[in-house]
Amino acid sequence: MLQKFVKDWSKSRNKIERIWLLAKIEFKLRYYENKLGLLWALIKPLMDMLVYYIAFKVVLNSDVPNFASYLFIGLIIWNFFVECTTGTIQLLYTKKYLYEYSNMNKFEIYLSTLMANSIGFLFNFVMFLLFYNLIELRTLAFSATNLWMIFLFVNLFILSLGVSLILSNIYIVAKDISQLWIAFTTFLFFLSPIFYKLATFKASLGALEYANPIAGIIINGRRVMMQNIAPDFRLLFLDLGYALLLLLIGLLLLNKLGVKAAEKL
Numbered sequence: 001m002l003q004k005f006v007k008d009w010s011k012s013r014n015k016i017e018r019i020w021l022l023a024k025i026e027f028k029l030r031y032y033e034n035k036l037g038l039l040w041a042l043i044k045p046l047m048d049m050l051v052y053y054i055a056f057k058v059v060l061n062s063d064v065p066n067f068a069s070y071l072f073i074g075l076i077i078w079n080f081f082v083e084c085t086t087g088t089i090q091l092l093y094t095k096k097y098l099y100e101y102s103n104m105n106k107f108e109i110y111l112s113t114l115m116a117n118s119i120g121f122l123f124n125f126v127m128f129l130l131f132y133n134l135i136e137l138r139t140l141a142f143s144a145t146n147l148w149m150i151f152l153f154v155n156l157f158i159l160s161l162g163v164s165l166i167l168s169n170i171y172i173v174a175k176d177i178s179q180l181w182i183a184f185t186t187f188l189f190f191l192s193p194i195f196y197k198l199a200t201f202k203a204s205l206g207a208l209e210y211a212n213p214i215a216g217i218i219i220n221g222r223r224v225m226m227q228n229i230a231p232d233f234r235l236l237f238l239d240l241g242y243a244l245l246l247l248l249i250g251l252l253l254l255n256k257l258g259v260k261a262a263e264k265l
Contacts, residue, residue, distance in 0.1 A: 023115035165250025
């Protein structure tokens with residue numbers, strides 16, 4: 001299967017250009033038809049941040065430094081993962097016309113959808129940088145350590161892609177997966193260090209630091225962006241291993257179940 005996949009990609013030179021074009025179209029359809037446009041990509045993490053800021057900083061008096069930014073970066077990482085995975089569960093059904101009536105293969109459709117979400121992530125990440133550096137720190141504090149965020153985002157993208165492939169292919173034979181995934185992400189949200197103080201998270205849910213790849217990406221994201229220290233490399237490579245394993249499983253399911261999507265959905 002992997003040989004066929006590599007061979008297919010090597011034959012066409014315009015695949016990346018075509019995927020990027022489809023991603024831009026989807027992004028524009030998602031945001032620019034609304035009056036607030038791209039601001040919708042920012043409203044959700046800001047509203048979430050406001051709710052948890054009031055709950056944990058104002059009411060519970062959390063002593064985490066720069067807590068608003070601490071929340072902000074955790075939420076944009078989490079929201080990207082949830083939007084990519086929840087939004088693609090029915091992808092083989094909603095975009096059936098693309099792989100049935102064009103020469104696009106299914107994997108390209110997944111990539112274009114996640115790339116559209118990546119544009120929104122980039123916008124939110126720029127807002128985080130401006131907020132953290134100009135409002136909370138009140139000074140520009142960029143460093144070479146921040147570049148590790150590129151690697152962490154690649155890890156996040158691969159993880160989201162792998163889970164998206166798994167969920168949407170399971171949906172072909174078990175449509176209840178969409179409701180199960182919504183319940184599971186709610187559960188996983190509270191098992192991730194999004195609004196908890198890291199020391200509290202490690203003391204209470206220490207094992208999940210290595211069992212939950214989203215937790216690891218959030219922890220390392222804060223290390224490289226807010227603490228200006230190198231990522232935890234054990235956590236970094238473990239999370240990448242999770243992502244690649246899930247991607248492989250997703251590709252196997254796409255090869256096994258995806259071929260039947262057109263007739264079953």
